[in-house]
Amino acid sequence: MLIKAFSFVRSILDARLVIFGEGPLRPALDSLVHQLGLEESVSLPGRVQNVIAHMAAADVFALSSEEEGFGLVLAEAMATGVPVVSTDCGGTRDVLCYEGRACGLLVPGGDPELLALKIIDVLTDTHLRTALIQSGKERIHALLPNVIARQYLDFVEKLRNSG
Numbered sequence: 001m002l003i004k005a006f007s008f009v010r011s012i013l014d015a016r017l018v019i020f021g022e023g024p025l026r027p028a029l030d031s032l033v034h035q036l037g038l039e040e041s042v043s044l045p046g047r048v049q050n051v052i053a054h055m056a057a058a059d060v061f062a063l064s065s066e067e068e069g070f071g072l073v074l075a076e077a078m079a080t081g082v083p084v085v086s087t088d089c090g091g092t093r094d095v096l097c098y099e100g101r102a103c104g105l106l107v108p109g110g111d112p113e114l115l116a117l118k119i120i121d122v123l124t125d126t127h128l129r130t131a132l133i134q135s136g137k138e139r140i141h142a143l144l145p146n147v148i149a150r151q152y153l154d155f156v157e158k159l160r161n162s163g
Contacts, residue, residue, distance in 0.1 A: 001087070001112045002064035003029060007036045008116035013123060015041065020054065022046045056080035060122045063087065066109055071095045075143050078103060078136030083129050085118045095139070103139040104132060 006017040019029070019042070026044070033042045048054060055061060061077035063086040070091040077084050084104030086092045096104035105118045122129055141147065 001110070001115065002062055003032050003036065003038070003042065004112035005062070005064065005115040005119065006042065007038060008113055009119050009123075010038065010041055012120055015123065017042045018054070018058075019044050020046070020048055020051050052076060052080060055082060058082050060085060060119055062115065062119055063092065064109075064112075064115060065089050065092070068092050074104065075140060079140045081133050081137065083122045083132035084136060085115065085122055087115065095143075098135075098139045098142060101135050101139075102132075103135045 002019070003017070006015070009015055009017075017038075026046075029044060033039060033044070055077055058077075059082075061074070061082045061084050063071070063074060063084070065087055066089055068090045071086070071094070074084050074086060074092060074095045084096065086096060086104055086106055087109040088106040089109050093106060096102065096106055105122065107114045107118055122132065
């Protein structure tokens with residue numbers, strides 16, 4: 001879905017897509033890149049050392065998963081100061097919607113054109129981009145291990161005192 005969305009982005013903007021990682025779908029992804037004529041603008045470097053450093057250099061992070069648990073990669077992107085666009089696929093909503101604020105843009109799964117439009121919005125709207133970066137950095141503070149541990153201990157203490 002991301003490569004199809006990027007094909008639409010590329011028809012409007014001069015952009016590059018980099019997909020990190022390796023897996024059984026690699027040949028199909030390579031084939032789709034070729035079919036869509038995106039060889040010059042899509043890179044699939046596979047596994048790399050320090051993917052976080054590569055992520056931090058991005059202008060936008062897009063997740064096109066059909067299903068995600070917590071979506072740690074979204075938190076990693078926000079921690080590096082990169083605005084996020086993601087499919088609404090399970091735990092991604094928990095990461096990107098916090099205290100009534102959007103920390104990233106969510107789109108329904110299975111709609112590459114809508115994903116592309118949101119990526120274009122982030123790349124072209126400076127105010128939106130700045131707001132997403134700021135809210136993402138604020139959201140990360142609530143996800144720090146010491147904050148989560150304190151919430152867990154408070155919950156356990158509350159249970160102990162109620163019984």
